[in-house]
Amino acid sequence: MLRMSACVCCALVCSLAHFRSSAAMAIRSPEAAIAPASRTAAVTATVTASSWDPSVGGSITLQVTRGTAQCCSAWDWVGIYQDGVRVAYVHSGDGVNPVFSATFPIPSTGGIFYFWFSTSVDSWAMHDLGISETFGESVPIVTMASLIPSYWWPTDGKWDALIQAVDTSGIPPSHVTVVLNVNNGYNTDPAVVTAWHWGLWLSRAQSLSSAGIKIIAYVNLCADVVNFACSSQANQGSRPFSEVQAEMDKYVTELGSLISGFFLDDAGHSGLTTSGVLAVTNYAVGLGMETVHNPGAMSQDVTLFDASNVTVMREATTPGTGSPHYSGFSVEKSAMLLHSVDAASWSGYLATAQENGYKYFYATSGGWDSSPSYLADMLTSIKLAGPSTTTSTPSAPYAKGDPHLRNVYGQAFDLMRPGRHTFLLLPRGADV
Numbered sequence: 001m002l003r004m005s006a007c008v009c010c011a012l013v014c015s016l017a018h019f020r021s022s023a024a025m026a027i028r029s030p031e032a033a034i035a036p037a038s039r040t041a042a043v044t045a046t047v048t049a050s051s052w053d054p055s056v057g058g059s060i061t062l063q064v065t066r067g068t069a070q071c072c073s074a075w076d077w078v079g080i081y082q083d084g085v086r087v088a089y090v091h092s093g094d095g096v097n098p099v100f101s102a103t104f105p106i107p108s109t110g111g112i113f114y115f116w117f118s119t120s121v122d123s124w125a126m127h128d129l130g131i132s133e134t135f136g137e138s139v140p141i142v143t144m145a146s147l148i149p150s151y152w153w154p155t156d157g158k159w160d161a162l163i164q165a166v167d168t169s170g171i172p173p174s175h176v177t178v179v180l181n182v183n184n185g186y187n188t189d190p191a192v193v194t195a196w197h198w199g200l201w202l203s204r205a206q207s208l209s210s211a212g213i214k215i216i217a218y219v220n221l222c223a224d225v226v227n228f229a230c231s232s233q234a235n236q237g238s239r240p241f242s243e244v245q246a247e248m249d250k251y252v253t254e255l256g257s258l259i260s261g262f263f264l265d266d267a268g269h270s271g272l273t274t275s276g277v278l279a280v281t282n283y284a285v286g287l288g289m290e291t292v293h294n295p296g297a298m299s300q301d302v303t304l305f306d307a308s309n310v311t312v313m314r315e316a317t318t319p320g321t322g323s324p325h326y327s328g329f330s331v332e333k334s335a336m337l338l339h340s341v342d343a344a345s346w347s348g349y350l351a352t353a354q355e356n357g358y359k360y361f362y363a364t365s366g367g368w369d370s371s372p373s374y375l376a377d378m379l380t381s382i383k384l385a386g387p388s389t390t391t392s393t394p395s396a397p398y399a400k401g402d403p404h405l406r407n408v409y410g411q412a413f414d415l416m417r418p419g420r421h422t423f424l425l426l427p428r429g430a431d432v
Helices: 157-169 195-210 241-258 274-286 302-307 346-356 375-384
Strands: 043-053 057-066 077-082 085-091 099-106 111-118 126-135 146-148 176-180 214-220 261-265 290-294 310-316 334-338 360-363
Touching: 043 099, 043 111, 043 126, 057 077, 057 111, 057 126, 085 099, 146 360, 146 375, 157 195, 157 375, 176 195, 195 214, 195 241, 214 241, 241 274, 261 274, 274 290, 274 302, 290 302, 334 346, 346 360, 346 375, 360 375
Parallel strands: 146 176, 176 214, 214 261, 261 290, 290 310, 310 334, 334 360
Antiparallel strands: 043 057, 057 099, 077 085, 077 111, 111 126
8 A cells, every 4th residue: 555645555466366277377457457458349258058056166158259350360268257367268269260169167166257358360459258247145235334544644634524524424433444644654763753743643543532433553564665655565564573563562552542453554465474464463463453454455365364353355446346255255354445536436336345245445536645525425325335224113923814723614713812722623522
């Protein structure tokens, strides 16, 4: 995540699917990496067969028709994608007939899959086939919440506007978590972050706490920050533990119980820095604190995802196509943070986040030091995005008049009335 600026963390980490075929090839998400990609009528496809079972998986077959501008090479291919990763591909095998079929395996874990076509005939341009198929259980509906990377100076009026927006929206304040970012986490030098500075931060934390808003503190885990961004995946989570520990301790000393956890920025989930991120996480737990991990992309590290309280699975300018739920991750622990989102787009992005299995959502119109004009409306929508709170009053049990509760004489019985009820006497005339 860019500190006090817009993010590029998402560009550093490519999300990987849990299922890979033998032909799998990890590439960047088509929406980010393939500029010529477009949906075109020149290449069309239809689903001709589809089957899936949660115990054994399944398959899907497409019939692809190549237009004259894309026909024909035996090396033409169709790829199946999940979470921005091509998990398998099939060559046409036919350099003459414009129509060919492609069958792909679907793993037992299910998920959301989509398809792209490419050919050497038009210099390997990528063509979105416009097909998206979902296999597996639908995303569970959960109570949504907001995680706000509020990189604002403690006396900035944006804080008061936030408190007002929470009140106006009606969202429970406890469903809003803010990040206090003291000097991008580098808070131990008293010549840089003075006692006066800490006094301002303490006052702000007190006002947020009084409003019922949850507070966590910013900690940076990147060993090499260049232009406000982590330089590589290998550095996401590789800062010396002693440095991070000292910064966490300083937050606790200055802000005490006003904070409930730490926002661990650049907590890489690529599998390259598991031990370092886990050490910081465990230390936070020992302090009685929660942790939010921010790898900025879909987690590839189950150990770290399980260890965190929340993981930011998407940090970008759009919601993308990745789904924590269909990738096997808990909806309750997944967050999406979007920047540079205009007022006409945030509501659609929120809907996509909910559909793809994110509990936490936040969008802002600029970088993380901005506050969107649509903040109150967004918080209202987040409040309404969860399960319906409408309840119905169950009617009292009623059995009178049921034809099964009538005797041979046509007499009806109300079993909700106290007393003894006779349905049948065997033999006839027997004592009751």
